[in-house]
Amino acid sequence: MPIxxxxxxxxxxxxxxxxxxxxxxxxxxxxxxxxxxxxxPNEVLNLFVxxxxxxxxxxxxxxxxxxxxxxxxxxxxxxxxxxxxxxxPAITGFVGLREVELNGTHDLIFEPxxxxxxxxxxxxxxxxxxxxxxxxxxxxxxxxxxxxQLGTNVLQVPEFYEDRDGEVQCVGPGICSGCVxxxxxxxxxxxxxxxxxxxxxxxxxx
Numbered sequence: 001m002p003i004x005x006x007x008x009x010x011x012x013x014x015x016x017x018x019x020x021x022x023x024x025x026x027x028x029x030x031x032x033x034x035x036x037x038x039x040x041p042n043e044v045l046n047l048f049v050x051x052x053x054x055x056x057x058x059x060x061x062x063x064x065x066x067x068x069x070x071x072x073x074x075x076x077x078x079x080x081x082x083x084x085x086x087x088x089p090a091i092t093g094f095v096g097l098r099e100v101e102l103n104g105t106h107d108l109i110f111e112p113x114x115x116x117x118x119x120x121x122x123x124x125x126x127x128x129x130x131x132x133x134x135x136x137x138x139x140x141x142x143x144x145x146x147x148x149q150l151g152t153n154v155l156q157v158p159e160f161y162e163d164r165d166g167e168v169q170c171v172g173p174g175i176c177s178g179c180v181x182x183x184x185x186x187x188x189x190x191x192x193x194x195x196x197x198x199x200x201x202x203x204x205x206x
Contacts, residue, residue, distance in 0.1 A: 096201035136172030
């Protein structure tokens with residue numbers, strides 16, 4: 001059994017990484033690694049707490065909170081019910097991560113670094129407080145956080161581009177590639193910041 005457990009833990013550590021560098025869009029993360037019936041993320045969290053898999057707990061808590069409070073408490077399988085000592089930090093952590101996500105994305109999109117003004121002609125960002133820029137910014141902001149209104153996608157790499165009739169363009173109409181590059185770089189820093197907060201927001205450092 002120790003050999004079997006060791007093999008299982010190898011897969012668990014890949015899917016619930018201990019470092020930010022372990023988060024890769026190209027590899028499966030979370031409960032998707034389990035064969036057979038995909039478990040509810042709450043089930044995985046309960047299991048990891050029971051087995052004292054300390055290194056995997058920050059990511060397990062995150063995976064459980066991505067869908068928001070309803071997934072933590074309502075309409076879930078019996079074995080996915082979280083006891084109070086796990087549910088309480090999960091909800092507290094969700095609120096903390098959501099705040100980081102909303103505030104960080106707002107600052108990134110609506111308050112661009114004035115020391116790096118956009119130099120591309122006709123890009124709305126040249127007049128960041130103008131109506132055209134604000135309308136484009138709102139579309140980008142909604143693309144990043146809008147789909148997670150009931151949860152959080154703060155560790156997910158956002159899609160700043162979309163296909164419009166065969167032409168790839170920024171989701172914010174008219175925004176140039178230079179501005180998107182700055183947003184992509186800024187969001188990478190936001191993801192690192194969010195990752196670094198996981199142990200604290202879920203009360204795992206106490």
